[in-house]
Amino acid sequence: MSDEWDSDWTSRPDGSAAALAGRLAARMALFAGVGEPYPPLGSMIGMEFSKGHGTENDFVVLPDLDARLDLRADRVAALCDRRRGLGADGVLRVARAGALRAAGVLDALPEGVGDDDWFMDYRNGDGSIAEMCGNGVRVFAHYLRATGLEGAAEFVVGSRAGARPVVVHSCDGWTADVSVGMGTVTELGTSSATVGGQTFTGLGIDVGNPHLACVEDSLTADKLAALDLTAAPQFAADFFPHGVNIEILTPLVDGVVDMRVYERGVGETRSCGTGTVAAAAAALRADGREEGEVRVRVPGGEVLVAVRDGAAELRGPSVLVGSGRIDDDWWNALA
Numbered sequence: 001m002s003d004e005w006d007s008d009w010t011s012r013p014d015g016s017a018a019a020l021a022g023r024l025a026a027r028m029a030l031f032a033g034v035g036e037p038y039p040p041l042g043s044m045i046g047m048e049f050s051k052g053h054g055t056e057n058d059f060v061v062l063p064d065l066d067a068r069l070d071l072r073a074d075r076v077a078a079l080c081d082r083r084r085g086l087g088a089d090g091v092l093r094v095a096r097a098g099a100l101r102a103a104g105v106l107d108a109l110p111e112g113v114g115d116d117d118w119f120m121d122y123r124n125g126d127g128s129i130a131e132m133c134g135n136g137v138r139v140f141a142h143y144l145r146a147t148g149l150e151g152a153a154e155f156v157v158g159s160r161a162g163a164r165p166v167v168v169h170s171c172d173g174w175t176a177d178v179s180v181g182m183g184t185v186t187e188l189g190t191s192s193a194t195v196g197g198q199t200f201t202g203l204g205i206d207v208g209n210p211h212l213a214c215v216e217d218s219l220t221a222d223k224l225a226a227l228d229l230t231a232a233p234q235f236a237a238d239f240f241p242h243g244v245n246i247e248i249l250t251p252l253v254d255g256v257v258d259m260r261v262y263e264r265g266v267g268e269t270r271s272c273g274t275g276t277v278a279a280a281a282a283a284l285r286a287d288g289r290e291e292g293e294v295r296v297r298v299p300g301g302e303v304l305v306a307v308r309d310g311a312a313e314l315r316g317p318s319v320l321v322g323s324g325r326i327d328d329d330w331w332n333a334l335a
């Protein structure tokens, strides 16, 4: 972690009124000394963050261009906690791949990713690292464009699953429409999982991260909405030794499916971009096809998935909600 985030008064975890008054006085004195107006609490020092979502799969975005942040699992989990933190399904650290490699966050660069490429360092809400996040990439690309960190509308975002080319079709400070090349879709075979007391059989699919996409013929959108996804599903751990994201979906009708998801490292989310790709591939396969376009409706909105030549493209929205600073005292007290 950077020294600038660890000054004497920011590192004290003492949250008492006396301690707070002391810190305020120290800030006021500091600013009075240089003739500057006193800044609002939290505006002087503290990590910048933004909050965004893709079809309501939400993320804390942390710009960390020098890759100095120590993104320990407990810190990520606290940040993502909806009561004691900012609240999110995951964290997106923004840096160049080379900076993350130099800082030891990445041992080596994934295939197709260069030192100068942007890299989405993605963490699940429980602090675990995942290879890829399809909704996250759209928000990541939107953030880069909206902040001016990236000037081009087409560029590459590196992920642990490899290079993901993005096209930002339209974008302002609030919303964006983004396409992502999601790479190869690999079928792993059939497996099953028990969700809310019901057993579903599906297709194991790797899109950089592991999925079990279960197309259930008897499901309607209403029956899907009534499923209980509060408890963690049971799945075949020998089939998915690193855990799995589980999608339950209706069969393909007129190019549309409805999907819900239980994400590894998070729980039920209102959308999962890689999950929609797995769902589209499984729905096409169940329909006797290997290619095609599928509109995937999720609780948080909808996205468009195209599967062609064994690879997929995902297109959907991104929303940037706002930005601010994380209090250093809060962050350091997590140590």
Ligand SMILES: N[C@@H](CCC[C@H](N)C(=O)O)C(=O)O
Pocket: 057, 124, 129, 130, 131, 132, 133, 134, 135, 136, 209, 210, 245, 263, 264, 265, 266, 269, 271, 272, 273, 274, 275
């Ligand atoms: N929400 C993401 C997927 C995030 C990673 C996943 N939970 C995993 O552990 O593989 C998406 O939009 O793809």
